[in-house]
Amino acid sequence: MRKLLGGHKSREMKVLAARIISIVAHPLTLLTLLIAVPFLERDRPSGIYSILAFIGILCLPLVILMWRFVASGQWTTVDASGKDERRSLINISLGLILVAAAYFWLIDRSTPVLLGLLMGAVILIIAAALSRWLKISLHLAFASFCGSILLRVSWPYGVLVLLLVPPLVWSRLILSRHILAETVSGILLGTSAAIVFFRLLY
Numbered sequence: 001m002r003k004l005l006g007g008h009k010s011r012e013m014k015v016l017a018a019r020i021i022s023i024v025a026h027p028l029t030l031l032t033l034l035i036a037v038p039f040l041e042r043d044r045p046s047g048i049y050s051i052l053a054f055i056g057i058l059c060l061p062l063v064i065l066m067w068r069f070v071a072s073g074q075w076t077t078v079d080a081s082g083k084d085e086r087r088s089l090i091n092i093s094l095g096l097i098l099v100a101a102a103y104f105w106l107i108d109r110s111t112p113v114l115l116g117l118l119m120g121a122v123i124l125i126i127a128a129a130l131s132r133w134l135k136i137s138l139h140l141a142f143a144s145f146c147g148s149i150l151l152r153v154s155w156p157y158g159v160l161v162l163l164l165v166p167p168l169v170w171s172r173l174i175l176s177r178h179i180l181a182e183t184v185s186g187i188l189l190g191t192s193a194a195i196v197f198f199r200l201l202y
Contacts, residue, residue, distance in 0.1 A: 049108075065092055136182055
């Protein structure tokens with residue numbers, strides 16, 4: 001009985017740790033960091049407006065919608081793991097990215113942020129296109145995307161984000177959100193998107 005209780009408690013601790021890792025390395029968290037770091041590194045106070053715009057246009061609406069979908073029972077988890085849930089998440093995200101892209105193109109006029117948003121949209125579109133055969137991990141895709149870009153922009157932040165990738169793989173497996181192939185495909189997709197980002201930017 002003690003072994004059974006001990007095993008159950010151990011499983012609960014693993015799940016808790018996995019959830020914390022997934023929150024810390026959530027795509028919205030890492031994308032906000034990706035936008036913030038260049039401005040902070042160059043000591044540009046005006047960058048705070050870009051950061052707040054990104055959070056206000058994309059992050060907050062998406063978080064609110066995710067919470068409402070879970071609260072109403074339309075989604076089982078905030079990760080939108082079901083096929084219909086995932087399709088809804090991607091569609092909503094693409095719509096918000098479009099609004100954010102319009103802001104950074106017409107008002108903020110930040111080419112790197114605009115290009116980053118477009119590459120984020122590409123990641124989502126590819127994930128949606130392949131969803132019939134493979135549920136690519138968006139957590140791993142965006143962690144690899146942000147980490148790879150930050151590695152060139154400010155290597156300490158890049159290293160920090162990329163160090164989150166292995167535990168993030170573990171967390172997605174522990175939470176049964178993905179299988180190993182889906183996490184690896186996410187890493188490959190995010191890294192490829194970062195390479196294309198730099199090719200287009202420079």
